Amino acid sequence: MAEVTLTGVVPTGLFIDNKFIPASANSTINIENPLTCSNLATVSAAQNEDIDRAVQSSTLAFSSWKRESPSFRRALLLKLADLIERDASIIASLEAIDAGILYRDSMGMNIPQALENLKYFAGWADKVDGLTLTIPGGMAYTRREPIGVCAAIIPWNAPLMITIWKLAPALAAGNTIIIKTPEMCPLYGQKLGQLIAEAGIPPGVVNIVCGLGGVAGAALSAHTSIRKISFTGSPGVGRQILATSARTNLKRVTLELGGKGASIVFDDADWENALFWTTMGITVNNGQVCIAGSRIYVQDTIYDKFIQEFSKRVSEAVHGDPLIAETTKGPVINRAQRDKILSYIDLGKSSGAKLIAGGEPFPSDGHFVANTAFADVSDDARIMKEEVFGPLACIAPFIAEEEVVRRANDTAFGLSAAVFTNDLNRAYRVAEAMEAGQVTVNNWGAVHANTPFGGVKESGFGRDMGKEALDEWTSVKTVKWHILGST
Ligand code: NAI
Ligand code: MG
Numbered sequence: 001m002a003e004v005t006l007t008g009v010v011p012t013g014l015f016i017d018n019k020f021i022p023a024s025a026n027s028t029i030n031i032e033n034p035l036t037c038s039n040l041a042t043v044s045a046a047q048n049e050d051i052d053r054a055v056q057s058s059t060l061a062f063s064s065w066k067r068e069s070p071s072f073r074r075a076l077l078l079k080l081a082d083l084i085e086r087d088a089s090i091i092a093s094l095e096a097i098d099a100g101i102l103y104r105d106s107m108g109m110n111i112p113q114a115l116e117n118l119k120y121f122a123g124w125a126d127k128v129d130g131l132t133l134t135i136p137g138g139m140a141y142t143r144r145e146p147i148g149v150c151a152a153i154i155p156w157n158a159p160l161m162i163t164i165w166k167l168a169p170a171l172a173a174g175n176t177i178i179i180k181t182p183e184m185c186p187l188y189g190q191k192l193g194q195l196i197a198e199a200g201i202p203p204g205v206v207n208i209v210c211g212l213g214g215v216a217g218a219a220l221s222a223h224t225s226i227r228k229i230s231f232t233g234s235p236g237v238g239r240q241i242l243a244t245s246a247r248t249n250l251k252r253v254t255l256e257l258g259g260k261g262a263s264i265v266f267d268d269a270d271w272e273n274a275l276f277w278t279t280m281g282i283t284v285n286n287g288q289v290c291i292a293g294s295r296i297y298v299q300d301t302i303y304d305k306f307i308q309e310f311s312k313r314v315s316e317a318v319h320g321d322p323l324i325a326e327t328t329k330g331p332v333i334n335r336a337q338r339d340k341i342l343s344y345i346d347l348g349k350s351s352g353a354k355l356i357a358g359g360e361p362f363p364s365d366g367h368f369v370a371n372t373a374f375a376d377v378s379d380d381a382r383i384m385k386e387e388v389f390g391p392l393a394c395i396a397p398f399i400a401e402e403e404v405v406r407r408a409n410d411t412a413f414g415l416s417a418a419v420f421t422n423d424l425n426r427a428y429r430v431a432e433a434m435e436a437g438q439v440t441v442n443n444w445g446a447v448h449a450n451t452p453f454g455g456v457k458e459s460g461f462g463r464d465m466g467k468e469a470l471d472e473w474t475s476v477k478t479v480k481w482h483i484l485g486s487t
Contacts, residue, residue, distance in 0.1 A: 002307040006041040015193030015208040024049040027041035034331040035366040036102040046211035052221040054207040058176040060437035061204025070126035071441040076398040077122035090371045100330040120449035121168035130182035138483040144474040146174030148227040151220040155233045156182035157288040165464040172328040184345040228252040254462025259415030262408035263293035267301040269420035277444035291416035303397040311356040314371040330368040338447040341390030351381040414457035
């Protein structure tokens with residue numbers, strides 16, 4: 001196949017001060033299409049000096065952005081939403097060819113989610129309020145002030161949506177932000193830079209840099225003029241960022257580090273609904289989803305019937321080009337991720353679990369992995385414990401509510417859980433007992449701009465979305481007035 005390159009279609013430079021500029025020493029990264037394994041584009045890769053330049057730009061921009069009226073900030077966020085909506089098909093195409101994300105998933109889920117967040121936080125811009133408090137001899141009030149120059153380090157699994165989860169509240173609260181796009185699929189970010197300039201967001205308020213995690217990401221983490229980092233990605237990198245903050249300027253850090261989501265199906269659950277969501281929960285975006293429902297516990301009374309139907313449904317996937325409407329499953333992000341998933345499939349095979357779907361390498365040049373499911377997976381199997389970030393379901397039977405809650409909570413992670421039952425008392429009890437940042441009842445994976453999202457335990461801390469996200473992007477100052485002559 002002739003090599004298709006996007007160079008010239010999206011800008012390839014670093015987006016700093018609303019201009020695209022080359023990285024120092026003209027450093028670049030080659031960007032791969034995971035379907036064809038061909039080179040799509042060559043994009044500038046930020047080095048230490050470029051991060052310094054981005055921070056200088058963001059620092060200068062902050063001095064005026066923090067004084068802008070809330071209505072100005074709101075109008076710009078709404079304008080950006082309009083432009084993303086206008087160019088949604090271009091962004092969805094870029095995510096498809098660069099990250100293997102289905103075009104229809106970007107158009108139907110991820111981009112609408114991003115738009116909702118822009119509009120939701122635009123609405124907050126003039127509501128970042130404090131409290132008035134009474135103290136002996138006077139009064140006090142609190143101000144929720146912007147933190148300053150912030151950074152967001154973005155993963156590759158839903159890059160535009162996660163970028164907006166961070167950018168929208170950061171800007172609404174009056175911060176400036178440097179976005180480090182994922183080196184495996186930065187093209188959406190190159191397009192976003194164009195739209196930010198077109199929206200009239202002042203230069204330096206949003207700088208977007210592509211770069212290697214160990215170079216650009218590490219430089220952002222260590223930079224002493226950056227006051228906060230919001231990170232979504234792997235637990236190992238999250239720990240490094242936290243340690244770097246501790247070693248440097250104690251910048252605020254929020255971490256969303258994925259999970260090992262439990263989906264619990266009781267025998268009184270709506271059968272079709274439970275099957276739909278549990279199947280979706282581990283196959284959508286190839287299971288490369290932080291809230292993937294990768295551990296499925298099914299009550300023993302319906303277990304055999306469930307695994308039969310589950311294996312049939314996950315095996316029906318249509319593999320192919322993520323741009324094409326008929327495709328239900330694109331490639332995973334890259335070869336390393338494919339190999340990681342295949343190695344977990346091997347671990348599953350040797351763990352004594354029963355393979356009920358997939359499990360064989362997929363015959364294709366692209367980075368495809370067939371949907372795979374194991375039944376009878378033991379609680380201590382590595383595939384049951386570790387995040388795979390692939391289309392690999394672990395299914396196990398349970399007998400009683402208390403037992404399944406204990407087993408579902410027996411994990412280092414705590415991002416999400418789902419419970420399927422028609423018994424409302426049980427739904428309430430289980431939702432309360434789950435150690436997770438989000439529990440869905442008779443549903444899986446729902447995220448909404450107005451509901452906070454984040455983890456407990458080793459899934460990290462801090463929240464995206466909801467009004468809780470605004471707290472993450474503001475500092476509280478208390479002002480105390482001593483009133484002379486007051487009693
Ligand atoms: P990663 O954590 O390395 O990548 C996420 C982001 O962190 C990227 O922008 C990357 O450039 C950056 N990064 C990498 N090293 C860095 C460093 N030393 N300092 C600062 N930033 C750095 O994740 P990776 O390697 O792409 O995926 C590996 C595994 O991580 C996946 O298999 C999955 O288990 C997990 N993951 C979880 C995600 C989530 O949504 N929670 C998203 C992506 C990956
Ligand atoms: Mg790519």
